[in-house]
Amino acid sequence: MKSDKRSAEAVGLGVKIGPLELKNPVMTASGTFGYGLEFEPFVDLSRLGAVVVKGLSLEPRPGNPPPRIVETAGGMLNAIGLQNIGIRAFIQEKMPHLRQLGVTVLANIFGETIDDYRRVAAMLDTVAGIAGMEVNISCPNVKRGIAFGADPDMAADVTQKVRRETKLPLIVKLTPNVTDITEIAFAAEAAGADAISLINTVTGMSVDIETRRPRLANVTGGLSGPAIKPIAMRMVWQTAQALKIPIIGAGGIRTAADAIEFLIAGASAVEIGTANFINPSVTIDVRRGSKNTWLPPSDQTHERFDRFTDDWLSG
Amino acid sequence: MIRSLRRLVRPTPLRCQVSLEERMACGFGACLGCAVKTTDSQGVTTIEGCAARVRFLTSVNCLKSDTTVKKGSLL
Numbered sequence: 001m002k003s004d005k006r007s008a009e010a011v012g013l014g015v016k017i018g019p020l021e022l023k024n025p026v027m028t029a030s031g032t033f034g035y036g037l038e039f040e041p042f043v044d045l046s047r048l049g050a051v052v053v054k055g056l057s058l059e060p061r062p063g064n065p066p067p068r069i070v071e072t073a074g075g076m077l078n079a080i081g082l083q084n085i086g087i088r089a090f091i092q093e094k095m096p097h098l099r100q101l102g103v104t105v106l107a108n109i110f111g112e113t114i115d116d117y118r119r120v121a122a123m124l125d126t127v128a129g130i131a132g133m134e135v136n137i138s139c140p141n142v143k144r145g146i147a148f149g150a151d152p153d154m155a156a157d158v159t160q161k162v163r164r165e166t167k168l169p170l171i172v173k174l175t176p177n178v179t180d181i182t183e184i185a186f187a188a189e190a191a192g193a194d195a196i197s198l199i200n201t202v203t204g205m206s207v208d209i210e211t212r213r214p215r216l217a218n219v220t221g222g223l224s225g226p227a228i229k230p231i232a233m234r235m236v237w238q239t240a241q242a243l244k245i246p247i248i249g250a251g252g253i254r255t256a257a258d259a260i261e262f263l264i265a266g267a268s269a270v271e272i273g274t275a276n277f278i279n280p281s282v283t284i285d286v287r288r289g290s291k292n293t294w295l296p297p298s299d300q301t302h303e304r305f306d307r308f309t310d311d312w313l314s315g
Numbered sequence: 316m317i318r319s320l321r322r323l324v325r326p327t328p329l330r331c332q333v334s335l336e337e338r339m340a341c342g343f344g345a346c347l348g349c350a351v352k353t354t355d356s357q358g359v360t361t362i363e364g365c366a367a368r369v370r371f372l373t374s375v376n377c378l379k380s381d382t383t384v385k386k387g388s389l390l
Contacts, residue, residue: 031346038345054347062352066337069348076340083347277341 013287015049015268017246018194020132020169022049022104022269026259026287029250029273030055030108030134030173031080035094042280046102047287049269053090055108055136056124058116060086070206070215075225075252076274077204079218082110082139087120091127099129106171109162110136113143117158121165132169135162137188138177138200149175149200152187159191171248174198174239176228181235182242189245196239197248197271199232225274226252233265240266254282256289 013024027050033039036051045051063083070077085093090107098105107124111117117135124130137149137158148154159172172188174181176199185196201222206215214220232251240247249267253259254275262270275282337349 032341034345038343063347063350066349066351068350069338069340069346071338078340078346078348080347080350083350277346280341280343280345 017171017248017268018169020050020171020194023047024049024287025263025267025269026283027106027248027269027271028052028276028283029271030136031078032273032276035085035090036098036103036105037094039276039280040101043284045098046104048104048283049287050104050106050131051098052106052108052134052271053094054084055082055110055139056084056087056090056120057082057110057112058087058120060084060089065217067215067217068221070221072204072206072223072225072227074227075223076277077206077216077221077223078201079216079221081218087123091123095127095129103129104131105129106132106134108134108136108173110139112139113141114148114154114158114161118161118165121162125166125168130168132171132194133162133166134171134173134197135159135193136173136200138173138175147175147177149173149184150178152183155184156187156191159188159193163192169194171195171197173200174235175200176231176235177203182238185239185243189243193245195246195248195268196243197250198239199228199235199251202228202231224252226254228252229258229261233261236262236267237265253286254278256286259286259289 015022015025026048028036028048030052031054033051033053035053036045039045061081061083064079064081068078068080084090087109095105107130109117109120109124111120121133124133135158137155138147140146141148141154144154148158155172159170163170170193172193174184174188174196178184181198185198188196201224203220204223205220207213208215229252232249236247236249246268247266248269248271249262249265250271250273252274253262253270253272259270272283272286279285337351340346340348
């Protein structure tokens with residue numbers, strides 16, 4: 001353990017995501033890591049770049065009826081339904097212990113209306129120990145019926161309203177279920193996001209041929225895991241080309257090699273999600289793997305990747 | 316079957332605990348994938364998740380009158 005720390009410092013795994021300084025680029029994907037504390041037996045949480053907690057809403061939410069999950073080839077579908085204890089309970093019950101452990105906490109937030117987003121952001125802004133916020137815009141706007149993140153104007157509106165409530169580092173997490181993700185990313189950047197994280201889950205479905213019914217009570221759910229990595233990679237690459245602000249890559253990462261793929265594509269940090277269900281210590285394992293094959297900071301890898309593709313394409 | 320058990324046990328002073336199966340992902344209470352809706356003795360609907368299962372909870376207190384077990388969780 002001790003030698004591990006010394007090596008990590010020597011290699012210099014620290015990354016800067018806008019105003020947010022992380023000790024290493026390995027973060028957790030919201031929804032797969034509870035409130036962090038569930039993983040205490042498996043992971044020294046303070047060693048992670050950041051713990052992005054389960055999405056928090058103004059009021060507690062019970063989530064969807066079961067069945068909520070189903071395994072698919074190379075991944076899984078989930079329709080948890082954004083179940084969470086609510087922002088107040090999170091601040092009162094979870095934050096004290098997270099602070100005590102010295103965890104870098106990023107609060108993932110969402111709302112059913114733009115005003116919900118604003119209110120949650122305002123409440124979190126004054127809480128000690130919150131290093132930043134990640135805004136989940138993949139959830140449906142109840143008034144309009146489509147996800148906030150499906151429309152650049154709505155995405156900009158949410159980002160702007162949250163931006164006004166806080167000076168904390170602000171990451172906007174994008175949904176891949178759109179025609180052109182760079183459009184959405186651009187809008188969020190212009191509206192004041194410090195960084196963009198992508199991707200969230202890809203909408204999918206599974207049917208049981210014996211019962212002839214969908215396997216999920218919600219019918220559709222979000223696909224995650226290795227199956228979506230190529231989609232995530234493509235979108236990270238496209239977005240990194242288009243934007244100035246840092247990108248955080250997520251989608252099917254299981255190994256340090258996967259993480260490095262995303263860094264080469266232009267990400268400055270990564271989020272690991274579904275893999276936690278197979279190996280609860282995967283975040284630490286990837287962090288350890290990364291230190292041996294570390295690459296220069298993302299802006300330089302971005303340049304190198306450009307040169308590589310230019311050379312390759314020009315034959 | 317569990318509903319039958321509950322019907323049997325309800326009029327008696329016996330306490331009854333049931334273990335409800337549901338598809339699981341993480342297996343230790345983090346992902347909320349296997350959560351089941353229950354109504355406790357105060358009639359409050361709660362979501363009992365995987366951790367409850369691992370401890371063989373989701374205890375349905377059969378002494379109280381208004382406990383229910385959600386249908387979807389029985390399969």
